[in-house]
Every structure is written in structure tokens, then in C-alpha cells.
Amino acid sequence: MRRSIVLAIAWGCASADAAPAKYGIGRTPTAEELHALDISVAPEGTGLPVGHGSSAEGAVLFKAMCSACHGDRGEGRGDFPVLVGGRGTLATAQPILTIGSYWPFATTAWDYIHRAMPYSTPGVLAPDQVYALTAFILAANGVISADTVLDQKTLPRVQMPNRNGFVSDPRPDVP
Amino acid sequence: MTFHDDLDRRGFLVAGAATSLSVAACRDRTPPPAIADPPPATNAGRRPYGERSSFVKSVRTFKADSPTPGTGSSRTPLQDCFGIITPSALHFERHHSGVPTIDPTKHELVIHGLVERPLALTLADLRRFPSTSRIHFLECAGNSGREHEGRPGADPQQSHGLASCSEWTGVLLSTLLAEVGPTADARWIIAEGADPARHARSIPIEKANDDVIIAYGQNGEPLRPEQGFPLRVIAPGWEGNVNVKWLRRLHVVDQPYMLRDEAASYTDLMPDGKARRFTFVMEAKSVITRPAGGQSLGGPGFYEITGLAWSGRGKITQVDVSTDGGATWQPAGLAEPVLAKAFTRFTLPWRWDGHATTLRSRCTDETGYVQPPRDALIAARGMTAGPDGYNHYNGIKVWTVRADGTVSNA
Numbered sequence: 001m002r003r004s005i006v007l008a009i010a011w012g013c014a015s016a017d018a019a020p021a022k023y024g025i026g027r028t029p030t031a032e033e034l035h036a037l038d039i040s041v042a043p044e045g046t047g048l049p050v051g052h053g054s055s056a057e058g059a060v061l062f063k064a065m066c067s068a069c070h071g072d073r074g075e076g077r078g079d080f081p082v083l084v085g086g087r088g089t090l091a092t093a094q095p096i097l098t099i100g101s102y103w104p105f106a107t108t109a110w111d112y113i114h115r116a117m118p119y120s121t122p123g124v125l126a127p128d129q130v131y132a133l134t135a136f137i138l139a140a141n142g143v144i145s146a147d148t149v150l151d152q153k154t155l156p157r158v159q160m161p162n163r164n165g166f167v168s169d170p171r172p173d174v175p
Numbered sequence: 176m177t178f179h180d181d182l183d184r185r186g187f188l189v190a191g192a193a194t195s196l197s198v199a200a201c202r203d204r205t206p207p208p209a210i211a212d213p214p215p216a217t218n219a220g221r222r223p224y225g226e227r228s229s230f231v232k233s234v235r236t237f238k239a240d241s242p243t244p245g246t247g248s249s250r251t252p253l254q255d256c257f258g259i260i261t262p263s264a265l266h267f268e269r270h271h272s273g274v275p276t277i278d279p280t281k282h283e284l285v286i287h288g289l290v291e292r293p294l295a296l297t298l299a300d301l302r303r304f305p306s307t308s309r310i311h312f313l314e315c316a317g318n319s320g321r322e323h324e325g326r327p328g329a330d331p332q333q334s335h336g337l338a339s340c341s342e343w344t345g346v347l348l349s350t351l352l353a354e355v356g357p358t359a360d361a362r363w364i365i366a367e368g369a370d371p372a373r374h375a376r377s378i379p380i381e382k383a384n385d386d387v388i389i390a391y392g393q394n395g396e397p398l399r400p401e402q403g404f405p406l407r408v409i410a411p412g413w414e415g416n417v418n419v420k421w422l423r424r425l426h427v428v429d430q431p432y433m434l435r436d437e438a439a440s441y442t443d444l445m446p447d448g449k450a451r452r453f454t455f456v457m458e459a460k461s462v463i464t465r466p467a468g469g470q471s472l473g474g475p476g477f478y479e480i481t482g483l484a485w486s487g488r489g490k491i492t493q494v495d496v497s498t499d500g501g502a503t504w505q506p507a508g509l510a511e512p513v514l515a516k517a518f519t520r521f522t523l524p525w526r527w528d529g530h531a532t533t534l535r536s537r538c539t540d541e542t543g544y545v546q547p548p549r550d551a552l553i554a555a556r557g558m559t560a561g562p563d564g565y566n567h568y569n570g571i572k573v574w575t576v577r578a579d580g581t582v583s584n585a
Contacts, residue, residue: 122373
């Protein structure tokens, strides 16, 4: 009985502080390694790197690197995704789901372009280029003005039209 | 008397022939096949990695649904599978940017962010942690979406084949999280793959600490490349897209990061223009796999109805089958083992009277949730296609038996 009380106290102390590593397996990654790996960007801008870009700069890049699939102005080509337009269609029988009409955060576009585009050579875009391409797509959607420069501070402040268009999972929704 | 004395070879053959004859006569009243001499033997034990019999032809079907070369899906031939385990070679696939080739000796999993001790773990490191093996289904969010749309699949592979079930082996994510020590503000974990598009999803820490497995094994061997070799997330019961393959990074954070596949794709648009977000759970679902579309009954008589049921919320507790258009339902037998968030095999003995009819199954899970008919789902969710078409459809599947014995969708 006494021993179990002592054990309980010991457990209590351990959980009050940070518990030590139990197995001690693996190595500590270096700061450089973590910096290179950490590409995720949060809605309020955590993770965005230094850099900036404008819609005009983005137009040149878009034509060179994106238009083969997404069309000259983001209108899509064949079965490739449409990036521009569709505002006001979400509650209709034929919703057009684009970055402008549907995506809730500008950071989502920045993160995805940086992470996964262009499709054939993802990861080649420098931060300035990603800011510029994001600016081009958002300006083409009428979300920002043509002269807006996007950077670490301005990008998270962009209010996307469908920012409040999402609800949490209500399921089970069928009695 | 020993066992061998009892095994009279000639008597055994005679008994075998009699059995074959009576079964064949019962089934289709055609003359029994001649008992052939044994075929010549092949060299046994010379295949270092085994293959199935050359007589077995069941395969996945592939569909490229995007002009990009690495995008597409393949479907498990559920109608040809026995029990609850899907052979790894027949596991469904869904890819958004191809299948990377990863040398496991050069691959590390990095866990960092809101943790006391960031860690880089090799595959050898991960194999040193306490391991767990659990049987779980994996299902694409869009599985059977065309049933919702009103273009039902012609057979179980086409209607429900974006689901499979494996024994997954790995380390519980809770074990790894305890090792790195999340700080008090840790709430979500971003899992990220090493595929070209670095696919990533945010996972709530409650789920991570509940039952998520960082898996390196599938059905007794290392993961298949298409299933994430050398390392993947298994988030039991949750839509396939969360089960990040080729896992390279776990980023412990304070909020969901609203990445493309959770903030835009893999959201469910409703007719009012609002979209459901973080619709993780795959709800209870079942499908009869035999007799089913694409098959044919050889005439009136006995058949075992069998199929699969599963729920992302836990165990299947009941499956009811109707052989009369939904007028009456009979409880099916559930084959052991019945496991949480795993395929459950059900069976019902049935004597077909030769008349046209329909077959359907309806499952219930341990939360009391009952698989709904399609009409009820349409009433609740409408007919609006979202960014990925129709996700999370789990309606009752109906197969039609014609008087000539053919089974179809129609």
C-alpha cells in the first residue's frame, strides 16, 4: 500500500514536468535540416518565408510555367483545373470551384503552389515566384487589386471570398 | 492402428469421386467431369517470391482520371476476395502525383514543431520501438461516389473497390509522440509525404494519440511501394487521403494548417453552397460481393450470400440481408474475427427459387448507426458534386437477380 502511494507521487511529479524520453532512440535533427524540411504554411502566415511578388511578375511566370495546363489566364485547359472565376456559383446546380470562388485562405494557395507545382517539377519555385504567382491568380479572380504586392505580411491579410463557406462535419446526418 | 494405416489411398479416391459427382449433379445436373490423372509436377519450391496459380486471373482495374501521368486509381476485385484480408497485390490505389521510389536506408522520419525533443528516425530506429499489428480497412473518400451520382457500378469492384483491408504493422503514433514530448499548445499534427507533391494533411492530436499507426508493414511484409513504402500513416476508419504515404515528416502544430487537401479538396459541398470540412470518418457501409453484379446463378437452389461490412466508428454489430426487395430482412452471420474499423465478412444461406428478385445488405455499427438507403443520403446531402465529385457515400447497395440467373445493377 505504502509503495503504491510512493509510486503514485512519483508518477504525479513526472507528469508535472516534461516526461523524459522513454526509449532514447533516434537522433536530433539539425536546425538546418528542420529549416529545409519545414515548408508548411498556416492561415495566419506562420511558415511563410521572406519574399514578395506582384501580379505583373506573376503573369510572366504563369505564362511560362502554368499556362500549358491552366490556360493563359487560369481558365483551365481540357481536363486541367480551372483556377479563376466561379464566384456566386457555389449554391447553384453547376458550381465552379476555383481558388477564387472556393478556397478559404490565400495561404492555402501559396502552400500548394510552393509544395506541389508545377506538376512535372514541383519544388523549383523560389519564394518570390510563389508570391508572384499567388498574386497573379488572386488578382485574376478579383480578390486583390492588380497592384497589390504579396509578402509575409500582406498575404495572410487577404480575405478570400469563401472564407466563411465551410462548416464542421455534422455527420451522422441521416437518421 | 495409426493414422497412416487408416488412410486407404484407393478408398480415399473412390470417396472423393462420389463427392464430386453428387455436388456437380446438385448444382447443374450436367454429367460430372472425368477424374483426370494427376498432371505432371512442376519444380517445387523454386520461386523465391511466390506467385499465385496461373489459373487465377483476378486483377485490379485502373482508371486514369486526370491528364497528369501520376494521377489515377485502381480498384480491388472485392467479388473475388475471401475472408477479410485483401491481398497486398490487389489493394486499391489512389495517387495524385505518382509513386516515388524510396531507398529505405536513406529515408528518415522527422518529428518536430511543438515538441520538447525533435527527432529524426531511420527505418531501423522505428523497428526498435514497440510494434503493433492491427487489421484495418482503408477506403478512399470517393469510394462508391458514383452510386451517389446515380451511375452505379456494374460489379462490386466498380461500385466499392476503392476499399481494401490489411494487417498493418508499425509503431503507434502515441508512442512516438510520448518520445518527443508535445508541448502544452500542441493540438494538430501535419503528416507529410515524400512524394513529388509532398502531400500533407492535418490530423487532430486526439486521433493521433488514439489509434494512429506509423506503419512499415502490410500483411506480413514491408509496405508495397504504391502503399507508401517504406512508411505511411494509418488513421483507422478515416478517409484514405489522411493516411499519408511515403511519410517523411510529422509537424506538431497548434492548429490545422488548412492545406489544399483539407481546405479545398476533400471537402463536401452541399446544395446551400456551404461545404463540410474535416469529414474524416468513413461511415458504416456494406456490399454483397456474391451473388453480385457481373455474376450469374447456375439455376435455382442453394447459394451462400456473402459480403463485406465496415465502419470507421468501430465494430460492425449486425448485418441484415433482404432477398425480397427490402420487404423483409434476415440477420446475416458475422464471421470471426469481428474487429473495429476492419472489414467484417457476413454470410447468409439462401435458396433461390428461380424468380427475379433483388438482394441488398444493411449494416449497423457499435455506435448504433444504421447504414442508410440512398434516398435518405440524397435527401440529407443533395446532388451537388464537390471538388472531388461525391465523397463519403455509404448507401445501401442493391443487386438485381433476373429469372435467367444473371445479376446486375439494373
